[in-house]
Amino acid sequence: MTVGIVGLGLIGGSLAKAFRKYTDHRVLGYDVNPTVTQYAQMTDCIDGVLDKTTIAECELVLLAVYPQATVDYLAEMADVIADGTVVIDCGGIKRSICDRCREIEKDHGWIFIGGHPMAGLHHSGLKYAKADLYVGASMILTPKNTDDIALLEKVTNWLRSIGFGSVTVTTPAQHDEIIAFTSQLAHVVSNAYVKSPRAKVHRGFSAGSYRDLTRVARLNEVMWTELFLENKDNLIQEIDHIIGSLQEYREALNDDDAVRLRALLKEGSDRKERIDSGDGEH
Amino acid sequence: MTVGIVGLGLIGGSLAKAFRKYTDHRVLGYDVNPTVTQYAQMTDCIDGVLDKTTIAECELVLLAVYPQATVDYLAEMADVIADGTVVIDCGGIKRSICDRCREIEKDHGWIFIGGHPMAGLHHSGLKYAKADLYVGASMILTPKNTDDIALLEKVTNWLRSIGFGSVTVTTPAQHDEIIAFTSQLAHVVSNAYVKSPRAKVHRGFSAGSYRDLTRVARLNEVMWTELFLENKDNLIQEIDHIIGSLQEYREALNDDDAVRLRALLKEGSDRKERIDSGDGEH
Numbered sequence: 001m002t003v004g005i006v007g008l009g010l011i012g013g014s015l016a017k018a019f020r021k022y023t024d025h026r027v028l029g030y031d032v033n034p035t036v037t038q039y040a041q042m043t044d045c046i047d048g049v050l051d052k053t054t055i056a057e058c059e060l061v062l063l064a065v066y067p068q069a070t071v072d073y074l075a076e077m078a079d080v081i082a083d084g085t086v087v088i089d090c091g092g093i094k095r096s097i098c099d100r101c102r103e104i105e106k107d108h109g110w111i112f113i114g115g116h117p118m119a120g121l122h123h124s125g126l127k128y129a130k131a132d133l134y135v136g137a138s139m140i141l142t143p144k145n146t147d148d149i150a151l152l153e154k155v156t157n158w159l160r161s162i163g164f165g166s167v168t169v170t171t172p173a174q175h176d177e178i179i180a181f182t183s184q185l186a187h188v189v190s191n192a193y194v195k196s197p198r199a200k201v202h203r204g205f206s207a208g209s210y211r212d213l214t215r216v217a218r219l220n221e222v223m224w225t226e227l228f229l230e231n232k233d234n235l236i237q238e239i240d241h242i243i244g245s246l247q248e249y250r251e252a253l254n255d256d257d258a259v260r261l262r263a264l265l266k267e268g269s270d271r272k273e274r275i276d277s278g279d280g281e282h
Numbered sequence: 283m284t285v286g287i288v289g290l291g292l293i294g295g296s297l298a299k300a301f302r303k304y305t306d307h308r309v310l311g312y313d314v315n316p317t318v319t320q321y322a323q324m325t326d327c328i329d330g331v332l333d334k335t336t337i338a339e340c341e342l343v344l345l346a347v348y349p350q351a352t353v354d355y356l357a358e359m360a361d362v363i364a365d366g367t368v369v370i371d372c373g374g375i376k377r378s379i380c381d382r383c384r385e386i387e388k389d390h391g392w393i394f395i396g397g398h399p400m401a402g403l404h405h406s407g408l409k410y411a412k413a414d415l416y417v418g419a420s421m422i423l424t425p426k427n428t429d430d431i432a433l434l435e436k437v438t439n440w441l442r443s444i445g446f447g448s449v450t451v452t453t454p455a456q457h458d459e460i461i462a463f464t465s466q467l468a469h470v471v472s473n474a475y476v477k478s479p480r481a482k483v484h485r486g487f488s489a490g491s492y493r494d495l496t497r498v499a500r501l502n503e504v505m506w507t508e509l510f511l512e513n514k515d516n517l518i519q520e521i522d523h524i525i526g527s528l529q530e531y532r533e534a535l536n537d538d539d540a541v542r543l544r545a546l547l548k549e550g551s552d553r554k555e556r557i558d559s560g561d562g563e564h
Contacts, residue, residue: 168486181480186491191550198463204450209468217554222548245474265503268473
């Protein structure tokens with residue numbers, strides 16, 4: 001089949017490279033920056049250029065651009081995408097994008113599915129894209145109909161063919177709620193962590209814990225600002241929750257309350273153990 | 283030479299195994315739990331038992347027990363440790379322990395040096411001890427005299443011989459200040475992170491960022507409570523700082539202030555980049 005990829009940055013570029021490396025599908029790509037599209041062609045990331053004509057040949061279209069660009073592109077191409085074509089976006093937040101894309105989908109024969117590949121790097125751009133970015137990763141899908149098993153099986157097979165280790169199907173609302181905790185809060189906390197005045201003088205004083213806590217501090221602030229604001233209700237709730245927890249340790253320390261501090265630490269430690277062992281799972 | 287190791291848990295056990303694996307030194311060990319000492323002997327972690335008689339044969343004594351036990355042991359052995367012997371503790375906080383051990387050191391011919399190996403696991407006990415725990419790690423030393431080059435060179439060579447990658451010499455006060463940021467805060471934040479109600483349902487929704495942020499959430503609450511309370515001034519300062527930072531993102535989100543949110547994220551991102559590239563170092 002033919003796969004169309006919109007946006008040839010880290011995510012789209014890696015999807016293109018993965019389809020080229022692991023499958024026999026024909027890969028068409030488009031980036032708003034013509035130099036990037038050209039570079040992708042020259043370096044064999046894509047077989048050809050995705051445009052208003054060639055998009056009609058695609059059985060699968062993957063949108064790997066910012067939310068507003070996703071909506072604009074889909075609106076522009078809505079009439080030329082073939083009936084039955086599956087269109088999946090790759091945005092980090094799903095409620096607003098799914099609402100808007102499903103609005104465009106109406107009266108058309110193609111099928112929109114919200115998507116969020118759980119993989120990334122703190123670098124962006126085609127030059128960091130790699131065919132193996134998705135190997136073992138999870139892909140979250142938010143289809144309109146979760147009971148169209150044939151469709152989900154087809155999409156899952158495509159995703160597995162380029163390395164994805166698992167596919168999780170959920171609703172846009174649940175996606176946004178959980179992602180606020182697993183990904184967005186992690187980036188906020190990590191970014192906040194390095195703001196301590198002590199952050200300047202750590203060499204020789206740090207082991208794995210510091211490295212892990214600050215790994216995602218470096219980020220694309222333009223992209224994350226957009227994602228955070230689109231999910232502000234959930235993210236604010238998570239930030240408030242961790243601030244509240246941190247204040248509890250702070251109080252126990254301030255009161256020299258060893259019993260309470262021990263209980264607080266044990267609670268977190270036990271909870272982590274339960275989650276890791278799977279008891280905390282649905 | 284003969285090395286004496288007090289406390290055969292993860293830290294002491296790994297020191298014993300490292301000296302046995304990488305050097306020809308004779309290793310004597312002692313654990314308050316006789317079964318552990320016996321097990322260490324049976325499994326060739328140690329060459330013999332460290333006691334009131336054999337400790338006199340040691341040129342180096344490493345104390346890998348809790349702060350109070352460190353002080354108690356040293357007080358008990360003060361008169362039998364040989365002149366010139368170097369005694370190094372392995373505790374996570376250095377001000378109080380150095381003050382107390384230097385008090386005991388007075389009128390004796392042995393030399394106390396505060397130490398803190400920057401390595402660990404969230405498991406404890408001899409069964410998790412491994413000879414390679416310190417390979418490439420940093421050892422922090424807080425000697426009374428930082429200008430006794432011959433002594434520091436001797437100790438550094440011993441440490442390098444069992445795999446340590448670097449030795450950092452500092453004061454107890456500076457150690458405690460920086461460690462509050464690089465290690466203690468990391469454990470508090472990680473432990474707090476998993477307390478979100480959303481922590482239960484993350485499978486399929488998480489990538490590296492969640493895993494990294496929560497890796498050290500599981501911890502020995504008894505040990506960390508003692509360490510945190512001994513360093514409460516510095517740790518409270520760090521907790522207050524990150525709470526203050528988190529509140530800034532929260533406000534920008536609440537105000538839908540994209541400009542401010544972007545600036546906050548860029549500040550953290552730039553800072554992390556500077557630190558990693560070494561510009562932030564002394």
